[in-house]
Amino acid sequence: MAEALANHHGKGRVRAWSAGSRPLGEIIPQTYEVMQEKGISLEGHKSKRLDDVPVGDMDVVVGMGCEVVCPVPVGFKGRVIEWNIPDPYGRELSFFRSVRDSIQRQVIALLNDLDRSAERKQAESAETAG
Numbered sequence: 208m209a210e211a212l213a214n215h216h217g218k219g220r221v222r223a224w225s226a227g228s229r230p231l232g233e234i235i236p237q238t239y240e241v242m243q244e245k246g247i248s249l250e251g252h253k254s255k256r257l258d259d260v261p262v263g264d265m266d267v268v269v270g271m272g273c274e275v276v277c278p279v280p281v282g283f284k285g286r287v288i289e290w291n292i293p294d295p296y297g298r299e300l301s302f303f304r305s306v307r308d309s310i311q312r313q314v315i316a317l318l319n320d321l322d323r324s325a326e327r328k329q330a331e332s333a334e335t336a337g
Contacts, residue, residue, distance in 0.1 A: 208242060208307050209271065209292075212314045215247050221318065224260035228278070231296070238295075241303045245311075267317070288317070 210225030217223065232254050239249050262268060263280040272291035279287060290313050295306040 208238060209269070209310050209314065211242055211247050211249055211252060212307075212311050213318070216311075216314055217318055221321065224255070224265075226255040226257045226260045226262075228257055230254040230256055235296070237300055237303045240300065241307045244304070245307070267321070269313075269317070 208225075210223045213221060213223035234249055234252060234254055242249050257278065263283060266285045268279055268283070268285060268287050270287065270289045272289060272293070279285075290310075292306060292309055292313070293302075295303045
């Protein structure tokens with residue numbers, strides 16, 4: 208959900224990947240259903256391990272919580288954020304919706320923060336150049 212929501216709301220400004228230390232190996236039907244309710248397709252998405260994504264090249268790594276520590280490579284220079292989002296697996300559809308909405312709020316807040324940071328950097332560069 209996080210990958211799809213970040214890429215959807217990021218509208219090309221970011222590239223997000225989602226992966227887990229112990230992925231299920233499939234995206235379950237409830238996830239497809241609650242994302243479709245928001246008009247977001249998971250077509251082409253798959254369950255991935257951390258080794259399947261370029262963690263070391265990322266600017267921001269978000270740990271979703273679920274009492275699992277997200278390992279980052281030694282020397283990682285980006286930001287690490289912890290959201291503490293509950294795992295909806297095995298729960299009712301309403302819980303999946305709640306988790307989806309919580310992730311969406313966090314994603315939008317992070318995107319806004321990244322936009323503000325980029326604007327500050329541009330302003331600082333303009334002042335230095337001028």
